[in-house]
Structure formats: structure tokens, C-alpha cells
Amino acid sequence: MSNLQARSATRSRAGGHSPTTRPHWSGGPKPDSDLPEKPLHFGQDMEIYAQGSAAEDFFEVVTGMVRTCKVLRNGRRQIDAFHTQGEVFGVEAISEHSFSAEAVSDCTVISYRRHGRNGVSFGDAQMSEQMFGFAMRRVARAQDHALLLGCLSAIEKVANFLTEWAEHSPGGTDITLAMARGDIADYLGLTIETVSRTLSHLERESIIAISSPRQIRLTNPKALQVLHS
Amino acid sequence: MSNLQARSATRSRAGGHSPTTRPHWSGGPKPDSDLPEKPLHFGQDMEIYAQGSAAEDFFEVVTGMVRTCKVLRNGRRQIDAFHTQGEVFGVEAISEHSFSAEAVSDCTVISYRRHGRNGVSFGDAQMSEQMFGFAMRRVARAQDHALLLGCLSAIEKVANFLTEWAEHSPGGTDITLAMARGDIADYLGLTIETVSRTLSHLERESIIAISSPRQIRLTNPKALQVLHS
DNA sequence: CGGACGCTTGATCTTCTTCAATGCAAGTGG
DNA sequence: CCACTTGCATTGAAGAAGATCAAGCGTCCG
Numbered sequence A, B: 001m002s003n004l005q006a007r008s009a010t011r012s013r014a015g016g017h018s019p020t021t022r023p024h025w026s027g028g029p030k031p032d033s034d035l036p037e038k039p040l041h042f043g044q045d046m047e048i049y050a051q052g053s054a055a056e057d058f059f060e061v062v063t064g065m066v067r068t069c070k071v072l073r074n075g076r077r078q079i080d081a082f083h084t085q086g087e088v089f090g091v092e093a094i095s096e097h098s099f100s101a102e103a104v105s106d107c108t109v110i111s112y113r114r115h116g117r118n119g120v121s122f123g124d125a126q127m128s129e130q131m132f133g134f135a136m137r138r139v140a141r142a143q144d145h146a147l148l149l150g151c152l153s154a155i156e157k158v159a160n161f162l163t164e165w166a167e168h169s170p171g172g173t174d175i176t177l178a179m180a181r182g183d184i185a186d187y188l189g190l191t192i193e194t195v196s197r198t199l200s201h202l203e204r205e206s207i208i209a210i211s212s213p214r215q216i217r218l219t220n221p222k223a224l225q226v227l228h229s
Numbered sequence C: 001c002g003g004a005c006g007c008t009t010g011a012t013c014t015t016c017t018t019c020a021a022t023g024c025a026a027g028t029g030g
Numbered sequence D: 001c002c003a004c005t006t007g008c009a010t011t012g013a014a015g016a017a018g019a020t021c022a023a024g025c026g027t028c029c030g
Helices: A125-151 A154-167 A181-188 A192-204 A221-226 B125-151 B154-167 B181-188 B192-204 B221-226
Strands: A039-042 A047-049 A057-063 A066-071 A077-083 A100-103 A107-113 A174-176 A208-212 A215-218 B039-042 B047-049 B057-063 B066-071 B077-083 B100-103 B107-113 B174-176 B208-212 B215-218
Touching (some): A066 A181, A077 A125, A077 B125, A154 A174, A154 A181, A154 A192, A154 A215, A154 A221, A181 A192, B154 B181, B154 B192, B154 B215, B154 B221, B192 B208
Antiparallel strands (some): A039 A107, A047 A100, A066 A077, A066 A100, A174 A215, A208 A215, B039 B107, B047 B100, B066 B100
16 A cells, blocks of 8 residues: 655665664654665765755655755855754655755665655544644744844854754763864855854854864853854 | 634734635645635734734735744844735744734735644645645745845845746736835845845846836846846 | 935945965875 | 875955945825
């Protein structure tokens, strides 16, 4: 009855490693299927799917981090979101992916075969509500992002970004960034230099401590909160 | 079986006028209900619901235009979207409205009683797919908006804005703007002055003609398309 | 008529970008 | 093991885009 099938991504060069854990759909409901799914591995910066490619599958992150982004003709890039463990990405309203997806770090994802007019099934009312909730959460996320891009200054954007990731960290103060400065810049609508300068500025103000480019500690979280808008 | 009920908005001061047409849900599927709905009238700049207020209802535009927006502590405002005839707004993932809604022009809306955990019903699979499609279209809209805010220059933003509204106009070249410069500015993440200057610039370049502040004709649509990214 | 309001325009200032150089750590090959 | 390369991050100086501050202008409406 279900036509969901796990499948290999054509661009994958890695493979064969078994995941040690099963996904638990923390980012939303498991869209569908009780069929076996095949884990896929992607090396850093590998493309999982291209913008404009057929949206035959959608994915769930098992380990590592994935970014979904769009590149304009002029070369400017906007990162829509970073996806971590348990989050689903690649669900589309139409038959083509409107963004590309790439591995920020080495990562493992599971692909699910899309089916139905909207690419998911609606077997029962509860599932339907879950799918709707999943979509609405994505709306809220995109709207928050638009607010950040439209209203905040560079320092406010960076403060927001740090606070957001601190919440994802155990303890809430020590952040290990999976992404490079360029990714942060393209997520926040800034340049690499501005991101770097802003981080240096926050460190000089003793609001954060940067032990290495990817290791940041919030030494004064309150001061960051003040910058939240 | 349906528990959807039309009701008066507490903030409405106008009322009693009968709408001349029935909504046709061009912006998405009709979420639910075959019950009678009561049309509500709002004068220009009136608040339909406040940010943070209980999301007991959602709405559909019958005539006029509605904006959904958020105001930050520092006074900066971000307009999320402008809603026109047939579009639904105020559907939320949570129990509170994350944006406020205001009448851009005098307008008529219909309110629907929210119900169910996600505020809508999922009576059958077809309805569920429609609701999901509705939500996914909102995702795409918010993502496009984020792209505009994050990647485009002032002139590109304005060009995008004009092109978008030209598509909503019969003929596709003569635009009657329902919103003021301040609304455009807050939608595009610019200031009033920059919007005004950019429009003047486009007029000097003979790309548009401004017969009055609200009446704009695209005299060279191709030139606008070039600016699209 | 006169005031209010929205829009436009000009002058100046700030913020962020761009361009350029340097530093730093990891990987490579002799 | 050490020079050399390479890629990312940081920092500085200069420039540009847009914001801010400040008038003016036209229109609508009391």
C-alpha cells in the first residue's frame, strides 16, 4: 500500500556504513512508511540534491549537518536553514527542489521516496495534523529568518545566531560550530568579513570567548539577549 | 459535525454591510466548514488581530488588502505579507498569533472559528492534502521573501516588488498600489526614503512611469526583469 | 485658508562591503 | 623533518549603499 522506498542518491560516493541509531523524527512527525530505509553518507560540501532537480525524495538527518540554500545568477547565496539530527528537509510543495542541499559536515541522511500529489501520504487524521504542523513550523522558521534578515543589524544577527545555536548545545553556553564563516555569513545576509569582525568585537567586549574559530563560549549570555532586537 | 463558527472580531467597529461576493479561496483551499460566515469590515489601518493575541480565528480576505506584520521592541517593523482577495491569513501553528494583522485599505474579511489542535480540521485525505499544500505555499512565500531580504540590493528589491504586483494586475503593466511607501519599505527591509528614491530613479531611467504615488506603469518590464537577481 | 499627512529630495553620516594583506593551521612532497 | 602550498580566518583601509536628519512640496480635508 505504501510506495515509499529508500534509495541511493546518485551523487553519493560513500556508502555501506550502517547507522548506529534509528531516526526519531524530533524535528517533526515521521512523514510516512514502515519500509526499510537506506542510510546515505555525504562528505563535507557534497551536494545531496540540486536546486531545480526532481523532488523524488525527501530526507532526514541522522548525523552531521545539512544546509539548504539557493544561489542567484550573480553568485550571491542565501542559506535557508541548517538541519541537524532528526530534522527533515527536502519536502517540497512542487515537483522540483526549490533549494539545493549540501553536507555542511560529513553526514548521514536517510532518504524517503516521495509519493502522492504533495509528496507525502495522509493515511489518517492524526498523520495529517502532524504533516500540517510540520509545514507550519517551517513557515514560522522562515518567517523568523525573514525578520532577522530584514530588521536586524550585523551585531544583532550574529547575537541571534549564537543564541540559537547555544540552545542546541548541552549546557547552553559552549558552542561547537559545524559550519564555516562563509556559511554563517550567507545565512545572516552578511559577508565573511563582517561576521568575523563582529565575532571579534563581541570577544573584545567579553561577551564571548573564541578558543578556536569553531569553538565559541558565551561568557555573557545576558548581553547577547539584549541584542535580540 | 463541523465546529467552525463565524464570529465578530472584538476590535471591529464597522459591521453590518453584506459582502456582494462570496469568497472563492483562490489563495488556497477553503480550510473547512459549510456554516454561514459573517463578513467583517475594517477601516484603513485598523487592527484585525494583535501579535500575541489568542489565535481563535483565522480569516479570509473578501475585498481590500491586509498586511501581517511584526514590530520589534526598537520600533522596527517587518511586514510579512500583503494579502488580497481570496487569501487566507491568521492560520497559526500555535495558539497565539505570531504576527499582527491590519487593514492596508478599507477591507472586508470573513473569520472562521479555529478548532482542532492545529486550528483546522482534517476530515478527509483530500482536505488534508489541501491544508498541507496551503502551508507549503506559505513556506515557499516566506522563503522567497527571505531570499529577497538577504540577497538583493534596494533597486532589485523594488524591481521585484513591482514585478510581483504587476502580475496581480490586469494587463500586467499598470499597478495601483493599495499600500503606502512606509508599508513597501517595511516589506522590503528598506526606509521610506530609499523606496522613494529608488522609484524616482527607475522613473528617470524610463523603466516606470509614476502618474501618482499609487499609480505606477511599467514602461520597460524587461529592464525590471534583468534586476531580478 | 491652513494644517496635517504622505511623498520627494538634498546633505550628511553610519554601516557594511570590497579590496588587500597577513596570520595560522593542516596537508603534501622532497 | 622541514619547506611549500592551500584554505580559512582575521584585520586594516577605502569605498559604496543605504540610513538618518532636515527641508520642501503637493494634496486632501476640516
